[in-house]
Amino acid sequence: MKVFLKFLPLLFLLASCSNDDHEDILYDNPELSLNIPSGFPEHNNSFYTNRPTKYGVQLGLKLFNEKRFSLDNTISCASCHIQANAFTDNKPQAIGIEGRIGIRNTPPIQNLAFMMFYNWDGSKLQLERQSIVPIITHEEMDSSILEVIGKINEDPSYKDLFRKSFGDEDITPDRIYKSIAQYEYTLISSNSKYDKVKRNEGGTFTESESQGYQIFQQKCASCHSTELFTDQSFRNIGFPLNLDSNEGGRARITGIEADYMSFRVPSLRNIEYTAPYGSFGQFATLKDVLDYFDDGVLGADNLDPIFKDNGNRIPLTEEEKELLISFMKTLSDNEFTER
Numbered sequence: 125m126k127v128f129l130k131f132l133p134l135l136f137l138l139a140s141c142s143n144d145d146h147e148d149i150l151y152d153n154p155e156l157s158l159n160i161p162s163g164f165p166e167h168n169n170s171f172y173t174n175r176p177t178k179y180g181v182q183l184g185l186k187l188f189n190e191k192r193f194s195l196d197n198t199i200s201c202a203s204c205h206i207q208a209n210a211f212t213d214n215k216p217q218a219i220g221i222e223g224r225i226g227i228r229n230t231p232p233i234q235n236l237a238f239m240m241f242y243n244w245d246g247s248k249l250q251l252e253r254q255s256i257v258p259i260i261t262h263e264e265m266d267s268s269i270l271e272v273i274g275k276i277n278e279d280p281s282y283k284d285l286f287r288k289s290f291g292d293e294d295i296t297p298d299r300i301y302k303s304i305a306q307y308e309y310t311l312i313s314s315n316s317k318y319d320k321v322k323r324n325e326g327g328t329f330t331e332s333e334s335q336g337y338q339i340f341q342q343k344c345a346s347c348h349s350t351e352l353f354t355d356q357s358f359r360n361i362g363f364p365l366n367l368d369s370n371e372g373g374r375a376r377i378t379g380i381e382a383d384y385m386s387f388r389v390p391s392l393r394n395i396e397y398t399a400p401y402g403s404f405g406q407f408a409t410l411k412d413v414l415d416y417f418d419d420g421v422l423g424a425d426n427l428d429p430i431f432k433d434n435g436n437r438i439p440l441t442e443e444e445k446e447l448l449i450s451f452m453k454t455l456s457d458n459e460f461t462e463r
Contacts, residue, residue: 149180151291153177162323163316163351164238170250171237184307186285187300192275193258194221194265201258202228208461210394217404220264227263227368229405232398234460235391237309240356244387244403247377249304253363256297268354269297282397313393314351315459319444321454329454334449339444344392346430353392353455359428360386362421362436373403384425396456397463410452414445 133322133386156176180330188201204218205211210232213219218226228244242248258264259272276282283293290299306441320327330335342463358374360462365385370376370398374383387403407416417438421431431437440448456463 129297132199138154151288153179153289156181157312158310161312161319161351164235164314165194165350165352167237168240168251170252170370171309174252174302174309175430176309177289178414179285180303180306181310181319183282183285183289184305186281186301186320187309189305190272190276193272195267195271198220199265199274201255203235204258208463209399210234210313210461212398214399216400218264220258220261221266221292224308225265226261227366227371227405229400230238231390233308234311234313234393235352238352241388244374245374245377246332246358246388251265251302251308252298253302255301269300272300282420288454291457298402311460313457316457317395318454319457330450332447332450333454334451336447336449337454339448340451343438343440344448347389347428351371354389357389358383358386358388360384360424360426361390361428362414362424364406364422368404384426385424386426392452393455394457394461396453411445414440414448418445 126436127315146176146283154177156178158176188205191197191199191200191203198221202397204213206213211234212228212232215230217228218230231244236242236251239251242249242251242254248254248257259267259269267350267397277295286295286299287293287305317329317333321329347355347357360373363385368455371385372383373385375381375386395410399407399409401410401413407413418437418440421427422439423432423436427436
């Protein structure tokens, strides 16, 4: 019995060190309360295993703005994801270090806690796995996670935040990814005019906005559905092709020919602020997009049936286009974008 008691403290120490799931009881880092907006889907599964915390979000925000993520210390996540533009950059294609041009348009990052896929081609199923992509991509940051850690490892401000977030000062890839995701999970846009009208919080649609909403429900809502304004499916809608040999849309991930040049349906929330539009910024304005739908899109064997079964187009009058744009602008959330 004496021998057992002698080693009992060691056993407790080993048990605590071997169970990372219990890190949260060793320090004061409370979870943040994030409400699900009315009508939104449930949070995705990854959210529940990496809930935003007070210091995790602070650390994630700091990392999001960290230019040492890039090879030459010139760009951060925030360099391309600018809040006033719903976290886009208003450029046709993302621009990385040394002015290198990527193959795709910078996507907005909003309501990510409710999404099932990330990136235009859905290459990542967990937000915690997405942030490595820009770090290692040649056209973006062209670095590595180990190089990043080497740059910030002795920074006292990071040591303090990692300790507050995870219980000790150890800076690891997994903790970096989790912290950035925690911050991004808090980026919820749900206070547009549309939301306030739906919640009866004062104000009403103008006549043009109301008519635009009716047209939207008839001609757009099958893809831009739910309160996220996307059904999160992958579709080829006949946009002009990106001729970069590295581009294949969803097929780049699945290897399935039927997925060629199919991309994730984008959310229309804050669409007013995220021009240009398309996977590589093919269209400068919303009117350009609607004109293209009306004129007739590029044909393909895997063209979405919504177009293929209707002569490769969505017919719209000039008045309908104006009304649709009027409604889409009600999805602008100035509180979210801080405009």
